[in-house]
Amino acid sequence: MRADYGLSIWGEENFVIEGDTVNVNHGRCPSLLEITSAVREQGYRGPLLLRFPHLIRKQIDTLFDTFAAAREEFGYRGEFRAVFPLKVNQYPHFVEGLIEASEGRNYGLEAGSKAELIIAMAKTPMGAPITVNGFKDREMIALAFIAAKSGHRIVVTIEGINELETIIEVNREFNADSPDPVAPGIGMRIRLHSAGIGTWAKSGGYSSKFGLTSTELLEAYEMLRRENLLDNLAMLHFHIGSQMGQIGPLKKALREAGNLYGELKRRGADGLRAINIGGGLAVEYSQHHRGTHRNYSIKEFANDVVFAMQEIARQKGVEEPDIFTESGRFVAASHSVLVAPVLELFGQEYHERSLRLKEENPPLVQELYALYESMQRGNAREYLHDALDHLESLLTLFDLGYIDLEDRSNTEILVHLIVKKAIRLLDSDEAEELRKLQNRIQEKYLVNFSIFQSLPDFWGLRQHFPVMPIHHLSHRPTRPASLWDITCDSDGEIAFDAQEPLLLHDIDVEREEYFLAFFLTGAYQEVLGMRHNLFTHPTEAVVRFDEEGEYRIEELIEAQNLMDVLDDLDYDTGRIDKALKSRIEDSPLVGEAEKQELLGKLYLYLSENSYLKTIQSTPVKEQRQ
Numbered sequence: 001m002r003a004d005y006g007l008s009i010w011g012e013e014n015f016v017i018e019g020d021t022v023n024v025n026h027g028r029c030p031s032l033l034e035i036t037s038a039v040r041e042q043g044y045r046g047p048l049l050l051r052f053p054h055l056i057r058k059q060i061d062t063l064f065d066t067f068a069a070a071r072e073e074f075g076y077r078g079e080f081r082a083v084f085p086l087k088v089n090q091y092p093h094f095v096e097g098l099i100e101a102s103e104g105r106n107y108g109l110e111a112g113s114k115a116e117l118i119i120a121m122a123k124t125p126m127g128a129p130i131t132v133n134g135f136k137d138r139e140m141i142a143l144a145f146i147a148a149k150s151g152h153r154i155v156v157t158i159e160g161i162n163e164l165e166t167i168i169e170v171n172r173e174f175n176a177d178s179p180d181p182v183a184p185g186i187g188m189r190i191r192l193h194s195a196g197i198g199t200w201a202k203s204g205g206y207s208s209k210f211g212l213t214s215t216e217l218l219e220a221y222e223m224l225r226r227e228n229l230l231d232n233l234a235m236l237h238f239h240i241g242s243q244m245g246q247i248g249p250l251k252k253a254l255r256e257a258g259n260l261y262g263e264l265k266r267r268g269a270d271g272l273r274a275i276n277i278g279g280g281l282a283v284e285y286s287q288h289h290r291g292t293h294r295n296y297s298i299k300e301f302a303n304d305v306v307f308a309m310q311e312i313a314r315q316k317g318v319e320e321p322d323i324f325t326e327s328g329r330f331v332a333a334s335h336s337v338l339v340a341p342v343l344e345l346f347g348q349e350y351h352e353r354s355l356r357l358k359e360e361n362p363p364l365v366q367e368l369y370a371l372y373e374s375m376q377r378g379n380a381r382e383y384l385h386d387a388l389d390h391l392e393s394l395l396t397l398f399d400l401g402y403i404d405l406e407d408r409s410n411t412e413i414l415v416h417l418i419v420k421k422a423i424r425l426l427d428s429d430e431a432e433e434l435r436k437l438q439n440r441i442q443e444k445y446l447v448n449f450s451i452f453q454s455l456p457d458f459w460g461l462r463q464h465f466p467v468m469p470i471h472h473l474s475h476r477p478t479r480p481a482s483l484w485d486i487t488c489d490s491d492g493e494i495a496f497d498a499q500e501p502l503l504l505h506d507i508d509v510e511r512e513e514y515f516l517a518f519f520l521t522g523a524y525q526e527v528l529g530m531r532h533n534l535f536t537h538p539t540e541a542v543v544r545f546d547e548e549g550e551y552r553i554e555e556l557i558e559a560q561n562l563m564d565v566l567d568d569l570d571y572d573t574g575r576i577d578k579a580l581k582s583r584i585e586d587s588p589l590v591g592e593a594e595k596q597e598l599l600g601k602l603y604l605y606l607s608e609n610s611y612l613k614t615i616q617s618t619p620v621k622e623q624r625q
């Protein structure tokens with residue numbers, strides 16, 4: 001039986017298992033192993049972030065096509081528009097891939113800070129929308145005016161009345177003497193009565209950090225009317241929180257927003273044309289059927305939105321609004337895969353070649369060896385139970401001083417080997433017993449990456465990311481694993497419980513390489529990543545497919561080298577360099593020739609990054625606490 005690591009649950013047919021490997025389900029379907037090897041052949045080591053722009057395109061196409069189908073089905077007259085919220089991934093090779101992938105879609109960008117707004121102003125194709133959310137000061141609003149005057153179709157959504165006051169002031173500054181005043185559209189974020197759900201629920205609801213109450217909406221409306229800016233009121237906005245698992249709360253929010261829209265239209269907000277439903281479209285991260293994360297399809301989502309808007313527009317007798325979305329996670333998550341090498345299996349010392357059998361062994365040890373040698377499918381259960389009994393006896397003998405350290409070591413190795421062999425031989429109908437056994441031999445896999453840097457939402461929120469080996473897939477994996485990163489922090493561990501274990505292969509990593517891949521890492525993880533222990537953003541590469549289905553590796557960027565990391569922390573790297581150099585030169589312990597040699601080595605290492613280059617054994621283990 002071969003494990004598929006839940007690929008049919010979370011994979012969206014983006015990857016397929018073919019023979020021994022997991023392959024990109026696109027073009028000529030290269031394996032992740034092949035791509036990884038091609039990058040490593042160029043000398044790159046450590047974790048590798050692979051970006052697949054075709055998967056960005058797929059998500060954008062799905063989003064637009066599904067809404068187009070829903071509008072057609074219901075005969076909806078409002079438009080559908082979408083922007084990508086930059087906070088989900090601002091990395092240039094993602095954003096450039098996104099712009100390229102959305103060509104012809106009129107897809108824009110959403111900004112939540114000044115730096116993001118600059119990216120949006122530079123990268124959004126002219127004519128595509130820009131939306132601005134979050135808390136804004138005068139400078140940020142002025143930037144939005146500059147964007148509008150450059151010809152961008154930009155909407156600034158206010159979070160509170162004071163922001164509207166600032167917009168009015170900035171408008172005076174920019175348009176006082178202008179015969180043709182140009183200003184951004186104005187959006188109003190509404191504070192919903194219906195609360196959001198899930199981990200990120202604080203984005204919606206009365207206790208939300210954001211949005212105008214109904215009293216403030218009326219006040220804002222009056223202010224805009226007085227200032228002759230009512231025509232600029234273009235959009236109502238809400239965002240009920242990220243990764244919404246159920247559709248119910250969205251439906252409530254839609255009704256509430258729709259009614260507010262209808263009320264403002266009837267009052268005379270003629271420029272008001274759009275409802276922006278924010279993000280929140282969920283991604284299925286689960287590798288097991290039990291814990292799925294999403295109870296609706298994108299089609300259901302689109303149909304619900306279009307249907308709700310149509311109903312309310314009809315009830316209120318107003319035109320159907322344009323529908324805006326700012327889905328980020330849905331668009332970005334699947335585009336990247338983090339491939340990381342396993343450096344070590346902590347239980348590797350339990351290897352047959354580590355046995356130190358003597359000429360004369362204690363009878364029970366001799367017997368363990370015989371059990372191990374002659375164990376077969378038919379007797380596996382019985383021999384296993386015998387071995388576990390012997391283990392107890394031998395440990396007692398050791399405590400009483402009857403056997404020595406070598407005997408004890410042989411005992412532990414042999415029992416470990418017997419348990420492993422039993423798991424291999426036993427049928428799956430003995431699942432309960434197997435599970436107990438597997439816990440007994442749970443193996444720690446030391447992986448060359450940092451959880452803090454590459455999966456911060458696991459560290460902060462216990463967000464699960466699908467993980468699987470990228471090769472050996474035609475062999476049954478037998479080792480229930482927990483994953484350890486190379487930071488010296490005991491939080492740098494991903495544990496799995498016996499109900500939903502991660503089974504990996506029993507590989508001797510001193511003899512062959514073993515790579516794990518983490519999927520759906522494209523949303524939020526990169527910028528949230530922390531430099532704990534000064535591990536930096538991993539080496540990254542863009543994998544593009546040509547017409548023939550052949551892939552090319554482009555835009556390879558190596559993880560930052562050691563000195564650049566220190567420079568980013570504002571160390572004076574010139575002085576560090578000098579100090580290192582003079583300490584070697586002044587050292588009384590080595591001669592001239594050796595000093596030159598040491599300096600040469602030092603500079604080589606300084607040009608490299610923090611991730612481990614080779615297999616490390618004991619030192620890494622000892623660092624951990």
Ligand SMILES: *Cc1c(COP(=O)(O)O)cnc(C)c1O
Nearest residue numbers: 239242243279280326327328329
């Ligand atoms: C974070 C955010 C989004 C994106 O949410 P996703 O769940 O990633 O789709 C959209 N709009 C606003 C205002 C946000 O703050």
